[in-house]
Amino acid sequence: MSAVLVPSASADGVPGGDEIVKSRNMHHVANIPKQGPLAAANAYGSDWAFKGRYAFGGNYEGFTIYDISRPKRPKVVTVVHCPGSQNDVSIAGNLLFLSTDSSRSDDSCRSVPKPATEKSSWEGIKIFDISDVRNPRYVKAVETKCGSHTNTLVPGKRGTAYIYVSSYSPNDTYPDCKTPHDLISIVKVPLKDPRAAHVVAEPVLFPDGGNPGDPPGTPWPNETRATSGCHDLTAYPDKDLMAGACMGDGVLFDISDPVKPRTITSVRDDENFAFWHSATFNNSATKIVFTDELGGGSAATCNAEVGPEKGANAIYDIVGKGDARKLEFRSYYKIPRHNADSENCVAHNGSLIPVKGKDIMVQSWYQGGISVMDFTDSRNPKEIAWFDRGPWADDLSTLAGTWSTYYYNGYIYSNGIQRGLDVIDIRDHRTNKAKRVRLDELNAQSQPNYFD
Structure with missing residues (x-):
């Protein structure tokens, strides 16, 4: 993926300050900084x-x-x-x-x-x-x-x-x-x-107590957080399904009775997942992308030391029917760029880009920026677009980067922890058909059925 890199980027390829690197199909069209009492660093x-x-x-x-x-x-x-x-x-x-x-x-x-x-x-x-x-x-x-x-x-x-x-x-x-x-x-x-x-x-949701997690003192980044509730739930109301990212557990629920969610199946990954953070279905509800928020979002995990399988996405296929459905692991996906050690970076919130017959999502990676992933082949996910800025500071003392990045009615919208609203126009033959899809309302954690 070719990049547009400003000439003053550092020798190690990391841009500086407000400088931007991106794939050629990502067009940054607007930014509005945080306003008034919502503008402080915290x-x-x-x-x-x-x-x-x-x-x-x-x-x-x-x-x-x-x-x-x-x-x-x-x-x-x-x-x-x-x-x-x-x-x-x-x-x-x-x-x-x-x-x-x-x-x-x-x-x-x-x-x-x-x-x-x-x-x-x-x-x-x-x-x-x-x-x-x-x-x-x-x-x-x-x-x-x-x-x-x-x-x-x-x-x-x-x-x-x-x-x-x-x-x-x-x-x-x-x-x-x-x-x-x-x-x-x-x-x-x-x-x-x-x-x-x-x-x-x-x-x-966890009558057996859920994942007990690793004992205190387990060396970072190898610890798995014990389950005590859920971090995030993504419903797919049209399919009567919900995906739970529940700290130590990834769960598929039946929500046909909305006041009595029922567990269909669950999975764990104590080797590579530290904190099951969020989840996204593909449109046909045959796959789930789970994210691992290793380090709670405040650590520099997008580097060679941590590697490509921790602080990443995990893609699971949903196999079987009815109550016999299971989640089968297919692959990990992590942004294919190393960030500076001063940049907090880990998998975070994203949403589908609605392309019929394809499984494509856009996602925040904190100071790792924005990544667009094609996971149509769940065993071989690929990045097809990306956008990133240089480090916010010289150390990790201030949380920064993009928190949530979603696709809505033809454009990508990023909510930056420090930088406010960014609007990006992705122009690519693989995603252009999504521009025709229009919604009256979008809550990313209540997924719409775009095509069925």
Whole structure:
């Protein structure tokens, strides 16, 4: 893959500062830096959701609404200041769901940090009415056990949505987050009456306790994290399926009854996977790409020392039918470039690029940049496009890079931890047909069926 490399790149091939390297089919068309109270170094850009002409970008200090009707000239519509990491976002109709996974003094947008050891502390899901994008209204909060690290939308019947809340890291000193914590929280939301939202179920997904993980003191990067809940869940509502990235376990669920998710099969990879982080189905639901967030996103793992099989994607085929379905490992995929030791880099959030008959996804790799992977042959995935910037700093003291990168209505959108919104136009004969596909709404963790 040929690259456009600025002349002042360092001798080892790593660009410097704001300099860019990329494949020739990736065209960087816009950037909007983080704004106002969401601009600080510790105000990390996080997840995306999309509705019509608007993109909603999460941030540890709130969220930003962008007008992307002209993707090459996006505009900031509204900045909502509402602290509470991670502030992952999902959308159903005129409602936006915001995850709070830091212990707060109360459920308001004026809260301050408060120890999780205190019973009065709050974590959970906040609900906003976004029918007026210039004036979003905060309408409801729902507290959930261990907070909400991520959230996944599962549409229900008769004007109802279910929000699957993933959280982890229990501690017996936390009144609302004690061990064992092998569950998720399911919030039922009447879309016309969001003030009636409430926790309707707390199904235990790991009655056997899940993966016990490696003992303390296991040398990095060889440790596997013990399962205590899930990090991220990706639903495929049209197929009644869900993929769970659950710390030490990768899981395939049946969600035909949305309040009673049922395990079909699960897998482990104690040799190469440290932390099952996120998951993406292919459109036909015959494959799952799981990611391993080795080092929690803050380590330099895209180097020769760590190698190509740790901190990578793992591609599994779904074989068999019904309850006899199994996950069979096919291959690993990691970006084929070594980063500087000052760059945090590991597999992170991505989504499909909808090309009929092909399995192609775009993905964030923190300071490893953006990679477009063709995994149509699940045994032989290949990179077909990429985009990267130079190191944010001379060391790893500041988290940086791209957190979530998704494809929506013809363009790639990246939410940078430090750099804000990037818009990229991929122009390639292998992906050009995707430009014809249009959605009214996209939550990457609630995958649409593009073609069936």
